[in-house]
Amino acid sequence: MARRPTIRDVAERAGVHPATASRALDPTQPGRITAATTRKVARAARELGYRPDPTARSLRTRRSGFVGVVVPDLTNPVLPPIVRGIEAVLWESGLACLLADTDNRPERETALVDELRARRCEGLIVATATRTSAAVAGLAHGDLPTVLVTRETDERTLPLVAGDDAHGVEALVGHLVKLGHERIAHVTGPLDLSTTVRREAAFRAALAAHRPAQEPVVLHGAAFTIPAGRQATAELLRARPDVTAILAGNDMIALGCYEALADAGLRCPWDVSVAGHNDMPLVSRVSPPLTTVAIPQHDIGAAAARTLLALLSGAAPVARRQLLPTTLIVRGSTGPPKR
Amino acid sequence: MARRPTIRDVAERAGVHPATASRALDPTQPGRITAATTRKVARAARELGYRPDPTARSLRTRRSGFVGVVVPDLTNPVLPPIVRGIEAVLWESGLACLLADTDNRPERETALVDELRARRCEGLIVATATRTSAAVAGLAHGDLPTVLVTRETDERTLPLVAGDDAHGVEALVGHLVKLGHERIAHVTGPLDLSTTVRREAAFRAALAAHRPAQEPVVLHGAAFTIPAGRQATAELLRARPDVTAILAGNDMIALGCYEALADAGLRCPWDVSVAGHNDMPLVSRVSPPLTTVAIPQHDIGAAAARTLLALLSGAAPVARRQLLPTTLIVRGSTGPPKR
DNA sequence: TTGAAAGCGCTAACAA
DNA sequence: TTGTTAGCGCTTTCAA
Numbered sequence: 001m002a003r004r005p006t007i008r009d010v011a012e013r014a015g016v017h018p019a020t021a022s023r024a025l026d027p028t029q030p031g032r033i034t035a036a037t038t039r040k041v042a043r044a045a046r047e048l049g050y051r052p053d054p055t056a057r058s059l060r061t062r063r064s065g066f067v068g069v070v071v072p073d074l075t076n077p078v079l080p081p082i083v084r085g086i087e088a089v090l091w092e093s094g095l096a097c098l099l100a101d102t103d104n105r106p107e108r109e110t111a112l113v114d115e116l117r118a119r120r121c122e123g124l125i126v127a128t129a130t131r132t133s134a135a136v137a138g139l140a141h142g143d144l145p146t147v148l149v150t151r152e153t154d155e156r157t158l159p160l161v162a163g164d165d166a167h168g169v170e171a172l173v174g175h176l177v178k179l180g181h182e183r184i185a186h187v188t189g190p191l192d193l194s195t196t197v198r199r200e201a202a203f204r205a206a207l208a209a210h211r212p213a214q215e216p217v218v219l220h221g222a223a224f225t226i227p228a229g230r231q232a233t234a235e236l237l238r239a240r241p242d243v244t245a246i247l248a249g250n251d252m253i254a255l256g257c258y259e260a261l262a263d264a265g266l267r268c269p270w271d272v273s274v275a276g277h278n279d280m281p282l283v284s285r286v287s288p289p290l291t292t293v294a295i296p297q298h299d300i301g302a303a304a305a306r307t308l309l310a311l312l313s314g315a316a317p318v319a320r321r322q323l324l325p326t327t328l329i330v331r332g333s334t335g336p337p338k339r
Numbered sequence: 340m341a342r343r344p345t346i347r348d349v350a351e352r353a354g355v356h357p358a359t360a361s362r363a364l365d366p367t368q369p370g371r372i373t374a375a376t377t378r379k380v381a382r383a384a385r386e387l388g389y390r391p392d393p394t395a396r397s398l399r400t401r402r403s404g405f406v407g408v409v410v411p412d413l414t415n416p417v418l419p420p421i422v423r424g425i426e427a428v429l430w431e432s433g434l435a436c437l438l439a440d441t442d443n444r445p446e447r448e449t450a451l452v453d454e455l456r457a458r459r460c461e462g463l464i465v466a467t468a469t470r471t472s473a474a475v476a477g478l479a480h481g482d483l484p485t486v487l488v489t490r491e492t493d494e495r496t497l498p499l500v501a502g503d504d505a506h507g508v509e510a511l512v513g514h515l516v517k518l519g520h521e522r523i524a525h526v527t528g529p530l531d532l533s534t535t536v537r538r539e540a541a542f543r544a545a546l547a548a549h550r551p552a553q554e555p556v557v558l559h560g561a562a563f564t565i566p567a568g569r570q571a572t573a574e575l576l577r578a579r580p581d582v583t584a585i586l587a588g589n590d591m592i593a594l595g596c597y598e599a600l601a602d603a604g605l606r607c608p609w610d611v612s613v614a615g616h617n618d619m620p621l622v623s624r625v626s627p628p629l630t631t632v633a634i635p636q637h638d639i640g641a642a643a644a645r646t647l648l649a650l651l652s653g654a655a656p657v658a659r660r661q662l663l664p665t666t667l668i669v670r671g672s673t674g675p676p677k678r
Numbered sequence: 679t680t681g682a683a684a685g686c687g688c689t690a691a692c693a694a
Numbered sequence: 695t696t697g698t699t700a701g702c703g704c705t706t707t708c709a710a
């Protein structure tokens with residue numbers, strides 16, 4: 001037999017009707033079948049090397065067996081561990097991942113979500129949400145089960161799984177205050193991302209707790225990139241030379257801070273302390289090693305996948321937000337302010 | 340109409356038979372249809388927002404519309420850009436990527452390849468090949484079109500797309516020789532990967548060209564990781580204290596070299612020069628900035644995808660190996676040997 | 679050029 | 695518990 005065996009081949013060999021074979025091979029009850037029949041069918045299937053055709057099954061059951069995973073840019077080092085976490089959990093549940101990279105382009109986001117829907121994905125895990133993302137907002141009101149990771153829209157209707165940035169930023173501010181810093185500035189990421197808003201709010205809150213009299217110094221970077229961090233920091237140093245510590249929106253921005261400090265002839269941490277966020281690979285090995293907040297990326301991915309599975313099974317109600325614990329990592333880029 | 344529109348809905352609205360509608364919507368000839376009919380059908384489809392059901396089409400045409408992408412560990416920084424390159428090209432051609440991460444476990448490779456085949460992937464792009472990988476060897480003799488990236492089996496029957504490591508290693512050795520190094524050692528990656536073999540052979544050849552009298556010093560690291568590099572280098576320094584330059588199997592190993600040198604109280608590059616391979620993100624910012632070989636990761640992915648497309652179309656014959664140009668990147672970790 | 683009919687492989691509904 | 699029948703939505707013969 002050249003073609004791959006079908007359920008009819010299995011049924012024939014087992015001497016039963018295809019429907020019976022199908023039922024016998026279905027692990028979930030309750031169209032229950034005699035143990036004997038089940039054994040016969042299983043044996044025939046094994047002997048033939050039968051694998052059900054997912055396409056045909058899919059057409060009949062309306063379940064495609066895969067999930068779309070939409071990322072803004074896989075090259076961003078926070079994403080791969082998250083995607084791995086997603087992928088590991090989904091495969092284990094028999095779902096495959098259709099990977100879609102939007103290249104940070106909103107129109108691609110729309111097109112890809114559309115395409116994934118057309119391909120009958122059972123659900124979506126979306127890491128591309130901007131605060132006003134139209135495509136994501138559409139999902140919130142559609143019928144396609146969706147879980148957001150890391151980033152969310154302002155609407156906040158879809159379930160989100162992310163790191164507990166607020167806690168991390170709080171710990172970071174505490175750390176800097178304990179070191180004796182009076183003037184702590186925040187160089188944020190782009191304003192259209194919820195991560196920026198979340199971290200900035202946490203920064204303001206923490207600062208208000210420790211330095212109630214102080215007007216917070218906040219500068220908005222144009223992107224989560226080294227050049228954006230560099231430029232914003234340069235501006236900051238010009239406007240506020242009294243700053244002794246900078247809390248960066250993420251690690252890339254922190255590295256931009258390093259550059260701006262070097263440009264200004266300042267040394268980190270002796271003149272200015274710098275802290276990042278995410279604990280990207282290798283930031284422990286740059287000079288000086290970066291103090292930062294580690295987020296449980298793999299767990300975030302895994303939790304997002306599990307949340308989607310829950311959504312798909314429709315069983316338990318799903319938590320609207322899961323913020324997983326972050327960890328302060330103190331390294332060489334923060335130290336006491338010079339006097 | 341709650342359910343999504345089918346070809347029958349379109350046909351009905353256009354006043355034609357479903358088969359006619361199907362033909363009208365098929366851009367590829369030649370069951371040609373009147374311009375008028377085509378227009379009517381297109382209009383009806385547009386008005387209904389019709390999207391053909393890929394599952395049903397797939398069942399009929401035996402083409403699933405996706406490709407499996409098998410990676411050893413997405414967390415390895417060389418991979419994300421490659422996967423992006425693959426993904427970009429495939430989406431553009433209407434194919435989706437099923438992402439499968441083997442976590443570097445051979446048994447998972449077998450299982451995932453099996454699963455991808457069962458899901459009727461049209462082809463595979465595989466980045467997990469070890470030299471003796473049974474699953475990949477099976478693909479070479481099967482009917483599932485497959486392209487390898489970066490790593491290949493010893494069999495060498497499947498088409499491969501990779502960086503031209505040999506050229507990069509050659510340039511690196513030339514660079515070190517020009518700096519005046521007499522004793523250049525090679526700390527490799529694991530022996531079961533073809534990349535290791537390729538780079539080692541290039542190292543030996545280049546060294547033979549420049550230092551014909553010299554027996555090459557080569558140490559095999561256990562893995563492409565920092566600890567493996569550290570351990571192998573420690574051993575090397577003990578056995579061959581006369582070495583003044585180390586060519587590492589990749590950047591991670593090079594960073595391991597840094598550690599071993601620090602352990603031994605040696606400074607890079609003053610006591611020993613170190614060079615890596617791959618130009619991973621941030622290695623330009625470690626201390627000292629790493630001299631390395633950049634590989635065109637995105638292009639490798641894109642070329643692999645294009646090769647698979649060629650294989651699928653069956654049109655042009657496909658090159659068995661495509662080695663894309665690499666670039667020597669000289670930074671601070673290499674310098675003249677001390678006298 | 680279009681319509682009719684059939685069937686991809688599977689499973690859900692209904693009968694026995 | 696098992697068999698029968700039908701049909702998921704599409705495309706591809708074959709006829710007209």
